[in-house]
Amino acid sequence: xxxxxxxxxxxxxxxxxxxxxxCAYSNSASDYFIWYKQESGKGPQFIIDIRSNMDKxxxxxxxxxxxxxxxxxxxxxxxxxxxxxxxxxxxxxTGANNLFFGTGTRLTVIP
Amino acid sequence: xxxxxxxxxxxxxxxxxxxxxxxxxxSGHVSLYWYRQALGQGxxxxxxxxxxxxxxxxxxxxxxxxxxxxxxxxxxxxxxRTEQRDSAMYRCxxxxxxAGLYNEQFFGPGTRLTVL
Numbered sequence: 001x002x003x004x005x006x007x008x009x010x011x012x013x014x015x016x017x018x019x020x021x022x023c024a025y026s027n028s029a030s031d032y033f034i035w036y037k038q039e040s041g042k043g044p045q046f047i048i049d050i051r052s053n054m055d056k057x058x059x060x061x062x063x064x065x066x067x068x069x070x071x072x073x074x075x076x077x078x079x080x081x082x083x084x085x086x087x088x089x090x091x092x093x094t095g096a097n098n099l100f101f102g103t104g105t106r107l108t109v110i111p
Numbered sequence: 112x113x114x115x116x117x118x119x120x121x122x123x124x125x126x127x128x129x130x131x132x133x134x135x136x137x138s139g140h141v142s143l144y145w146y147r148q149a150l151g152q153g154x155x156x157x158x159x160x161x162x163x164x165x166x167x168x169x170x171x172x173x174x175x176x177x178x179x180x181x182x183x184x185x186x187x188x189x190x191x192r193t194e195q196r197d198s199a200m201y202r203c204x205x206x207x208x209x210a211g212l213y214n215e216q217f218f219g220p221g222t223r224l225t226v227l
Contacts, residue, residue: 008151032214043115043202043218044154089153093214098144098167101153 008087010106019077021105023090028071030092034099035064035075039086047075047088077107085109113137115219117203123225124193132188132222136205143186144204144216145178154202154218160186161209193226200224 013019025033031052036044050057050064050073057064063076073090087106091099116135124130136143142161146154156170163183171177175193180186190197200223204216 034214036218041220043204043220046215046217049215091153098156098159098170099154099214099216100156104151104153 008104008106010108012108012110013080014110015080015082017080019075019080019084019107019109021075021077021088021107023073023075023102023105025071025073025090025092025102026100027092027094028068030094032093033064033066033073034091034093035062035073036089036091036101037084037086038089038104044089080107080109082109082111115203115205115217117201117219117222119222120220121223121225123227125227126194127192129189129191130193130224132190132201132224134186134188134203134205134219136184136186136203137207137217140205140207140217141183141209142206143180144206145186145188146202146204146218148200148202148221150200157188190224193224195226198224198226 034049035047037047038044048059048062048064050066055066061078065074085108087104089101089104091101093099118133144159145157148154158168158171158178160180163180175191178188200221202218202221204218206216
């Protein structure tokens with residue numbers, strides 16, 4: 001299968017702990033942000049999105065925080081599970097209707 | 112239901128040959144996106160369609176790359192006179208929303224293109 005992210009930033013967490021994955025975006029005009037999860041050999045899978053007029057949005061076990069002042073986005077995963085192990089990408093939309101993806105962070109959950 | 116499918120899953124070709132990569136979006140999805148993903152990187156936008164209309168092709172690297180979606184469903188990404196630097200994973204995504212509204216995109220498994 002495909003191996004994604006051989007030289008990505010990595011984060012290792014113990015099962016059951018909370019995870020925080022950070023992302024710095026580049027364009028202050030970006031109005032929409034998405035977090036994607038990509039498992040090895042698969043395409044990116046939508047997790048959660050947030051618009052620029054919000055600073056926090058919660059989903060099931062996940063929370064996205066947006067700080068426009070410092071152009072920072074974070075994804076918090078509560079009670080991390082082995083199935084959460086993957087590469088996580090943030091993506092920003094800059095006015096044109098396409099997304100720019102960040103480099104990604106590899107999350108490894110230790111059982 | 113069925114997700115986005117792409118074919119072929121793997122394509123090996125010789126430099127100078129043309130290749131056509133196919134994307135079958137989720138039934139009823141109105142917008143369709145093409146991306147290229149290098150190993151260890153996030154997807155890089157190439158082009159997208161709302162229905163059959165190509166809205167933005169600013170991400171296509173050069174004029175050897177083209178895409179079409181003639182009936183607003185299946186799309187084909189064509190690369191002419193392939194070069195080794197074209198080797199990458201090519202991903203298609205579709206969305207039930209028109210681009211410009213919500214942008215949740217459902218990605219396919221990709222086509223791994225290798226140009227020898």
